[in-house]
Amino acid sequence: MKKGYVFLLFWFICGALVSRFGRQDQRLLPWTFSTAKLMLFSVFLIGLGSCNKLIEKPVSQIVAPQFYKTQADAIAAVNAVYNTLNSDPDGDFAMYGRELNLMTDNTTDNQNFSPSNTNPDVRAMGTMTFVSQNSRILRNWFQHYLGINKANIAVDRIEQIPVTAFDSPELKNRLIQEAKFVRGLLYFNLVRLWGPVPLILHDPTTVDIKDQYVENASRDSLYAQIISDLTDATGLPAKYSAADIGRPTSGAAQSLLGYVYVTLKDWNQARVTLLKVLNAGRFPGASGNYGYGLFPDFHDVFAQESKNGIEHIFSVQFGTNLGAANSKQSLSSSFTSFNVNVYPIDCISDSSVVQIFEPGDTRKGVTFYTTQYDGSSGKTSVFNNPYTPYLNKFVDYSLSPLNQQGRSGVNFPVIRYAEVLLLYAETLNELAGPTPDAYRAVDLIRERAHINDLPLGLNKGDFRDSVFLERRREFVQEGKRWFDLKRRGGTFMVAALHKIASKSAASLKDTLFPIPYTELQLNPLLKQNPGWAE
Numbered sequence: 001m002k003k004g005y006v007f008l009l010f011w012f013i014c015g016a017l018v019s020r021f022g023r024q025d026q027r028l029l030p031w032t033f034s035t036a037k038l039m040l041f042s043v044f045l046i047g048l049g050s051c052n053k054l055i056e057k058p059v060s061q062i063v064a065p066q067f068y069k070t071q072a073d074a075i076a077a078v079n080a081v082y083n084t085l086n087s088d089p090d091g092d093f094a095m096y097g098r099e100l101n102l103m104t105d106n107t108t109d110n111q112n113f114s115p116s117n118t119n120p121d122v123r124a125m126g127t128m129t130f131v132s133q134n135s136r137i138l139r140n141w142f143q144h145y146l147g148i149n150k151a152n153i154a155v156d157r158i159e160q161i162p163v164t165a166f167d168s169p170e171l172k173n174r175l176i177q178e179a180k181f182v183r184g185l186l187y188f189n190l191v192r193l194w195g196p197v198p199l200i201l202h203d204p205t206t207v208d209i210k211d212q213y214v215e216n217a218s219r220d221s222l223y224a225q226i227i228s229d230l231t232d233a234t235g236l237p238a239k240y241s242a243a244d245i246g247r248p249t250s251g252a253a254q255s256l257l258g259y260v261y262v263t264l265k266d267w268n269q270a271r272v273t274l275l276k277v278l279n280a281g282r283f284p285g286a287s288g289n290y291g292y293g294l295f296p297d298f299h300d301v302f303a304q305e306s307k308n309g310i311e312h313i314f315s316v317q318f319g320t321n322l323g324a325a326n327s328k329q330s331l332s333s334s335f336t337s338f339n340v341n342v343y344p345i346d347c348i349s350d351s352s353v354v355q356i357f358e359p360g361d362t363r364k365g366v367t368f369y370t371t372q373y374d375g376s377s378g379k380t381s382v383f384n385n386p387y388t389p390y391l392n393k394f395v396d397y398s399l400s401p402l403n404q405q406g407r408s409g410v411n412f413p414v415i416r417y418a419e420v421l422l423l424y425a426e427t428l429n430e431l432a433g434p435t436p437d438a439y440r441a442v443d444l445i446r447e448r449a450h451i452n453d454l455p456l457g458l459n460k461g462d463f464r465d466s467v468f469l470e471r472r473r474e475f476v477q478e479g480k481r482w483f484d485l486k487r488r489g490g491t492f493m494v495a496a497l498h499k500i501a502s503k504s505a506a507s508l509k510d511t512l513f514p515i516p517y518t519e520l521q522l523n524p525l526l527k528q529n530p531g532w533a534e
Contacts, residue, residue, distance in 0.1 A: 068157035071166045077154040078175045081182050084147035085316045086329075086412075088139075095143045096316040096412040098330035100479055102136045103193060103513065108481040109500050110353045110472070111391075128497065128506040132514035132532055140193070141516050144186045145200070151183035153203045177233045181248040181256075184229030185414070188260060191222040192483055195512045195529055199225060215525040223264060230257040238290055245308050246411075251277055251290040252314035255415050262423050263487065270427045277313075277420050283437050292417040294448050298366050301418075302393045302410055311417045320398055320409030329408040331394035331477060352499060354389060356473060358451045367476045368392050391477050418445055418474055426467045434463035442470055449473075486511050507531070 067073055086094050093099040102125045105111045117123050124130040130137065158176050166172045190197045199217035206212075233253035240247055254276045261270035278286035279293070293310045300306040308315060318329040357364040368389035396408035425441035428434075443453040454466055471484055485493040490511045497506035509531025520526050520534055528534050 068161055069165065070161070071171065074154075074158045074161055074166070074172070074175050077150070077157060078178050081147060081150045081154055081179050082317075084143060084150055085182070086318055088143065089146070092139055093330050094328065095140070095147070096414070096479075097318065097328055099136070099140055099143060100189070101331060101477065103140055104479040104482040105477055107503075107510075108485060109496050109503070110476055110481045112500070112502060126502060128503045128510060130514075132517040132520070132528065132534070134514075134516075137513055138516040138518055141519065144190050147186050148183055148200060149203065151179040151186070152201055154179035155183070156202055174236060177236050177253075178247055180229040181233035181236065181253055184226045184233065184253075185256060187222055187226050187229070188256070188263075191219060191226070192263070192486065193513050194515060195219060196527075197222065197515075198523075198526070201225070213523050213525045216527050223260070226260055227257065230260065246315065246317045248314050249290070251288065251292065252415065255313050255420050258420065258423055259415065262427060263483075265430070267427050267430045270423070271431065274420060274424045274427060278424060283424070283440070292420070294417060294421075294444060296448065298363050298448060301413065301416065302366065304396065304398045304409060307411055312411070312413055313415045313417060313420070315411040315413045315416075318409050318411055320396055320407060328406050329394060329396070329410055329412070330406065331391070331412070332396065332405040332408045332410070353472065353476060356469065361449045361451050361473065363449050363473055366392065369395070393477050413478060418448075419471075419480075421445060422467055422471055422474070426464070429460060429463045429467065433460045434458050438463065442467060445470055445474060 068077065085096050087097075088094055088099070093102075102122065106122075106125045107128060112126060121130065121135045124134060125136055155176055158172065158179070161172070163169050163172055187199075196216035196219055198214035199222055200214060204212055230253050233248060234250050234257070236248060236250045236253060238250050240249070254273055258270055258273040258277065261267075261273055275283070275285045275287060277288045277290065277292065279288050279291070280286050291310060292313060295301055295306065295309060295311050300309065301311055304320065354364075354368060369392040370389040394408060394410045394412075395405060396410050398409070399405065399407060421441040421444055425438045428438035428441070439454055439456070446453060454463075458466060468484055468488065471480060475481070485496055488496075490508045493511060494506050494508060497503040497510075509529070512529045514532035515526055515528050517534070520528060
């Protein structure tokens with residue numbers, strides 16, 4: 001009978017494998033699910049031979065229908081959705097802690113590749129020589145669909161929990177809307193990065209791998225779902241109490257929805273939506289009552305003491321010194337090396353972005369650093385190599401020693417009030433040219449940066465260029481540049497990248513990333529994007 005207990009133990013282990021990999025991630029990693037089934041079958045055969053009288057039934061195994069019963073279960077499910085934004089199950093870079101940066105910034109004219117990086121896939125991102133087998137592209141794909149899968153589970157399961165299990169019906173609805181907000185955000189990233197991708201809205205209900213094959217959804221159907229999710233999320237609260245600060249609000253949903261309409265060039269709907277966010281009285285027709293505004297000092301956007309402040313509409317939350325429990329904010333990792341001539345880690349491009357700032361623009365000193373203080377010698381070093389200056393926004397100055405930036409707790413701002421202003425200016429210009437309100441929206445940003453207002457008399461094209469230039473200055477390293485280049489068009493994007501020597505390999509196919517090779521092998525219904533090899 002002791003052998004029977006061993007069999008039972010193995011049965012639980014294999015059951016956990018199926019539950020962990022098969023139920024939650026089988027669409028992403030079907031090989032894991034198949035392996036788990038094989039292990040389970042093998043152990044079953046061993047068990048038959050070891051104890052043919054075993055009649056014990058597992059009574060402590062928790063399956064989905066047993067778990068999603070209470071308010072606490074619902075909150076845990078939604079928190080698991082947020083965890084996919086600031087952590088990685090395998091200890092890799094977090095999505096908004098570094099991984100997404102490799103696609104949205106390192107592939108642009110804002111950032112140069114790392115000469116010292118030993119990972120060829122990271123280097124390939126910076127030189128625009130990546131292929132569909134690139135592990136960083138696969139990891140981004142995996143992280144997005146992991147978050148979507150958890151959001152799907154939260155939406156479906158919370159809806160089935162009786163409303164009497166919650167403190168109020170409003171809380172149940174809020175939790176569902178929070179999961180939909182994150183799902184909408186992730187699909188918005190996916191459709192812009194990869195174009196037509198699988199649209200999955202429910203947790204798989206079968207273990208048949210063939211039922212998990214999903215074809216590329218159309219761009220229109222993806223955007224329809226994004227708009228649906230974010231529209232539902234506009235029912236979220238306008239504000240939260242201290243314990244829940246950092247969760248998406250109705251203002252965050254309206255802001256992201258406005259960004260979606262701008263991306264679609266639906267200028268009329270963009271104007272209507274953005275006016276719901278802009279503070280009432282600031283612009284004609286504005287009705288926002290969220291209290292958003294610009295920090296007087298640009299430095300405060302990235303300071304620990306002003307986290308989740310008036311400008312932060314929605315940010316991915318990171319905490320100082322939380323380590324694996326909160327993963328790592330790795331966007332300041334270049335600060336960890338003091339011998340920068342030997343270890344220039346993902347440095348800024350010296351030929352473009354540093355030179356776009358006007359004299360006196362206070363954003364430059366917040367965005368980059370060019371010196372480091374060495375506490376052991378008491379001296380300040382000035383960088384004198386072709387890869388400086390370094391990115392400064394996400395450096396956590398509360399850390400001691402300062403070079404331990406792997407524990408940075410600086411939040412990642414997904415969308416902030418400055419972007420709403422610039423999206424509104426862009427929208428007005430596309431509708432009617434550079435109106436006084438369009439100028440005013442941009443000039444609020446420039447005044448905070450302590451530079452002069454835009455010159456009057458710009459035509460529509462020149463004003464558009466000015467708005468995108470302002471976006472580039474404002475959002476360095478905030479995951480905007482690749483999307484902005486793409487919105488300007490493929491020819492514009494390629495020309496901008498070719499100005500950087502390391503990105504001379506860029507071509508029109510780079511307006512979409514390749515569908516990961518692994519996914520194409522596992523899912524025969526998936527089709528590769530144009531110009532990319534299978």
